[in-house]
Amino acid sequence: MSVLCLRQVKKAFWIHTNGEVWEVKVKTYMAKPEEIKREWYLIDAKGKTLGRLASEIAKILRGKHKPIYTPHLDCGDYVVVINADKIKVTGKKLTDKIYYRHSGYMGGLKEIPLQRMLAEHPERVIELAVKGMLPKNRLGRKMFKKLKVYAGEEHPHQAQKPKKLEI
Template identity: 50%
Template sequence: MSGGLICPNDIWNKTWYPKAADHVNTEKTWYVVDATDKILGRLASTIAIHIRGKNLATYTPSVDMGAFVIVVNAEKVAVSGKKRTQKLYRRHSGKPGGMKVETFDQLQQRIPERIIEHAVRGMLPKGRLGRALFNHLKVYKCPNHPHEAQKPIELPIRDKRVQVQK
């Protein structure tokens, strides 16, 4: 073959793109992760990868191919260094002088779910797809969640702080 013609039976020169049946929400995997003593950034990056579907061979950047992730015990998430007192969360009411600032510790006492949601949202794409993917994250501050019917499986998170003894 010359001139750039592609044979119709050539499986190596065809681009695969997911059809609507390949990313139906009712067939997606559900994961559950216990945030107790997990480092916030490492936890959030693993969750974002699974929500996006980057861990799958069928990953497509412009399509929602990922899974649903349930986070329990959000109030027990850990941070390293002095972030507990120095990390700031800002929000604005939209009015002049309406900026509210609180530390990690204060927000963890008030709304611990928002800490994990904020960290994961920052790791998802900005725009329409990112907003749709963010709905796949379910965060709860206690160990109970209402998603037992989806039969969630444990999310594999490797903690680099724990060394395996040989």
């Protein structure tokens, strides 16, 4: 029995063999919450470019690196980032990039340049970059809770035995 033609039309394959036509339905795999196994990863941010690092972290938090990725489920892993104070930015972003936040009151707009943010809250720089790359809904907030960022070398997650990940 030889297959002469195989083409996909609306999640179904039509197989033509020796004048016969068969229709084979294809079902999309959807992971179930109990099937998802979470791991812990340790990433050293020393000397890494901010945006490139943030996009890789967001991919791991969403679970897009796994073959069982399902868009409507949180199937991502935990990420611990150390040395957030030694992150690198390109161009003139250190002086030109400004973070904005508002208190909610009249005239309550605050502007903080990246240079000052790195000096005062280096972990917040990575958190804001990753948060902007996650979905803006309940699922995104749940994914964001799995990100742990620390300014120095030390972190309190040795008990979880995180795997060192090179990016």
